[in-house]
Amino acid sequence: MQTIHGYHRPADLEEALALLNRSDTPTVVIAGGTRVAAGLIQAGEVVDIQALADASISSADAHVSYGSLVRLQDLIDSEDTPALLAETAMREGPNTLRHTATVGGTVAGADAESELVAALLAHEATVTIARPDAQVDVPLDELLDDRSLLDGGIITAVTVDAGGETASARTGRTPADTSIVAAVGRVVPGGFRLALTGVGHHPLLIEQDDIERLDPPGDFRGSPAYRRELAAVLSKRVIAMLGGAV
Ligand SMILES: Cc1cc2nc3c(=O)[nH]c(=O)nc-3n(C[C@H](O)[C@H](O)[C@H](O)COP(=O)(O)OP(=O)(O)OC[C@H]3O[C@@H](n4cnc5c(N)ncnc54)[C@H](O)[C@@H]3O)c2cc1C
Secondary structure (H helix, E strand, O other), X not given: OOOOOXXXXXXXXXXHHHHHOOOOOOEEXXXXXXHHHOOOOOOOEEEEOOOOOOOOEEEEOOEEEEEOOOEHHHXXXXXXXXXXXXXXXXXXXXXXXXXXXXXXXXXXXXXXXXXXXXXXXXXXXXXXXXXXXXXXXXXXXXXXXXXXXXOOOXXXXXXXXXXXXXXXXXXXXXXXXXXXXXXXXXXXXXXXXXEEEOOOOOOEEEOHHHXXXXXXXXXXXXXXXXXXXXXXXXXXXXXHHOOOOO
């Protein structure tokens, strides 16, 4: 049973970062708060960023930028959102979750089964992180590989390259269930950008040749070998849909 001892709702980013970086009080950010509601966050105190974070969507030069507080349903409803992002965000959870959960929270949470995070990888997402000393832009794949890049920081925006044809393929126990493994792909100059869910501790950007070397964690829905096989089959399907040779 989690106990939260303090709740803060600062009006500006500077104050939020100061609260987050107190050395004597373990503190985490909450945005939509759905992970707190699901009992997935352990912390002494929380900093709610809803009064200060950006909830706007802007588009320029074939890139789309989502303020960290953009709700998943608003991402889906935006005309600027690439089709693959809208399609995968629809699968993040039920309507009530999509109206509450945010883009920043989804990226920071980086659930291993998040098809939206995989789609963001395919779309070359860059994550803007505000820290007490600076603001930095970090490629999403680097952030997923090194979570310490987010320590003491707050995601303020996620920006994607909106161009390129895309495709997806997935296997779940039922069509409505969370996928066991999903593959998404996007055509980029010189080839494909391929990302997978369900084969690691977070969604992975991967080269097709590296799939056989994957060592996925198994669970009651699929052993490591089954997941590796699904990864190979679904990746081939995605690449074939994008017109590549398999
Ligand atoms: C019923 C239910 C179903 C769910 N289904 C799914 C699912 O299918 N797929 C999935 O991936 N997840 C799922 N989740 C988990 C979670 O709800 C999602 O990951 C959600 O998108 C998180 O968004 P949020 O804005 O609510 O984040 P929060 O719950 O507010 O935060 C999530 C994490 O991100 C951090 N964080 C949030 N915003 C920022 C920021 N701007 N900067 C830095 N750190 C930040 C928080 O500290 C926390 O660690 C589910 C949860 C529930 C309750």
